[in-house]
Amino acid sequence: MIDQFKDSLARIRFVLVETTHTGNIGAAARALKTMGLSRMELVAPKQPPDAEALARASGADDLLERAGLHATLNDALHGCRLVVGASARLRTIEWPLLDPAECARRLIAEAGQGEVALVLGRESSGLTNEELARCHYLVHIPTNPEFSSLNVAAAAQVLAYEIRRAAREASGEPLEASSRDLATADEMEGFYGHLGETLGQIGFGDLEQSRTLMKRLRRLFNRARPDRVELNILRGILSAAQGRKTRGASERKGEPPDAQPAAEQET
Structure with missing residues (x-):
């Protein structure tokens, strides 16, 4: 322009x-x-x-x-x-x-x-x-x-x-040559649910502090405003962390480790 x-x-x-x-x-x-x-x-x-x-x-x-x-x-x-x-x-x-x-x-x-x-x-x-x-x-x-x-x-x-x-x-020329395909509000909510679930599974934090922790994490990711590709990467990391936790728990109980989790296969 x-x-x-x-x-x-x-x-x-x-x-x-x-x-x-x-x-x-x-x-x-x-x-x-x-x-x-x-x-x-x-x-x-x-x-x-x-x-x-x-x-x-x-x-x-x-x-x-x-x-x-x-x-x-x-x-x-x-x-x-x-x-x-x-x-x-x-x-x-x-x-x-x-x-x-x-x-x-x-x-x-x-x-x-x-x-x-x-x-x-x-x-x-x-x-x-x-x-x-x-x-x-x-x-x-x-x-x-x-x-x-x-x-x-x-x-x-x-x-x-x-x-x-x-x-x-x-x-009126924009600073960015093309607009980013930002994650939507509902996609971010899905991510936050996945994040909270994963933090609980890997034993990060405790229930008393979880609300404050999630508020801070929400502020962090809301500032970053990830696009859909970045959000998929983050969710893939969470799925991988969940898979390792599941396999680790199974091995400690003497059970055979499950196959690679479906979420991990998709990523």
Whole structure:
């Protein structure tokens, strides 16, 4: 269902300003492609993408090949209706500030109407105040205040992930590709009856504590929400335990052990 947002994702530009290390350009390209983003614009990089960038891109070569090269930030932002600047530190000047999730939601919403941009600054010093003045908002990734240095490609990955997550939420795309065939309430009750019977046969617990024990076991399996295949496995284990108990008791009495129990044969 995220297909309906492909046009919007294609209108989101990641603008890297004066990147020093070409490896970061390649790593950023990889970060974008893994999240379904395809637009990267480079503003006056110290070096254009090279072999190191290709190596770090790890298959996102097409993004590097299509990346725009610009002399100024103004050129890279041409035609954008919304510009968000990434800032590693909170500025003394008051600026509309977004967290990564809110930033992603705004970019997705605005990209439905036209071009938008997310601007990441230099590895060492970020964006200048003049560059920030071109931005409508700032986005700040809340890192550890005692070690807040975040690599530009790592920042791109965090923000690209949030954009994809926002697109999935907006499209109603489920987290799981296919629904599980969960065990029904009556099937779970049958399992709990089987479990209680088996615990009694193998001598686990006592009658005084059995109610509390079963309540806890119910909570455990209700949290797990087993599917039908998993429930069959569990019941097969219980049947096997019952069979061993029966054979053990028969052998202690000097009786010949019974054939394999029917429940065990079925599993």
